[in-house]
Amino acid sequence: MTKLNHFNAQGEAHMVNIGSKAHTQRQAISEGSIIMQQRTLDNILSGSHKKGDVLGIARIAGIMAAKKTAELIPLCHPIPITHINIELTPSSDKIGIYCRCTLASYGQTGIEMEALTATQICLLTIYDMCKAIDKGMRMTDIQLLEKSGGKSGHWINTDNK
Numbered sequence: 001m002t003k004l005n006h007f008n009a010q011g012e013a014h015m016v017n018i019g020s021k022a023h024t025q026r027q028a029i030s031e032g033s034i035i036m037q038q039r040t041l042d043n044i045l046s047g048s049h050k051k052g053d054v055l056g057i058a059r060i061a062g063i064m065a066a067k068k069t070a071e072l073i074p075l076c077h078p079i080p081i082t083h084i085n086i087e088l089t090p091s092s093d094k095i096g097i098y099c100r101c102t103l104a105s106y107g108q109t110g111i112e113m114e115a116l117t118a119t120q121i122c123l124l125t126i127y128d129m130c131k132a133i134d135k136g137m138r139m140t141d142i143q144l145l146e147k148s149g150g151k152s153g154h155w156i157n158t159d160n161k
Contacts, residue, residue, distance in 0.1 A: 026149030027104045028115035032142035034123045035096040040134040044097070044126070045090060051129045055088045055097070058125040062086045065121035066103060066114040073117070079107045081114060086122060096137075099123055100145075112144050 070078035083104035101118040148154040
């Protein structure tokens, strides 16, 4: 397999040319968690947080972040996002919130970076909203679970099963 070089002859970075790639339906699923104290989780779930609906605001932040990924990550192509679903649920095995983001696009390049960005920003938003009561929160296990579409086809992360 040939390693892609993202630098030109002068050593300058450039975007990969996707102009000749076929438009296909693409999907990516990512996940991550934020671990916290029980009282922080109780505060979020009761809806009594002084800043408002923590999970609702985190979900909106994740959607906004996915749409702005190309502005945040150098050499990342802007892509048309056709679907975003963000699930934020209390973790069943750890005290915290589990985030799962499913994104879809119809285009010439994958949507993995948008899914991972959405996951991270959801978790960062939860941290930001709750840091006054729990500075020790920890974001963990942020990863791509699955992707489909394009030349490489369907891929499932089997490393953590």
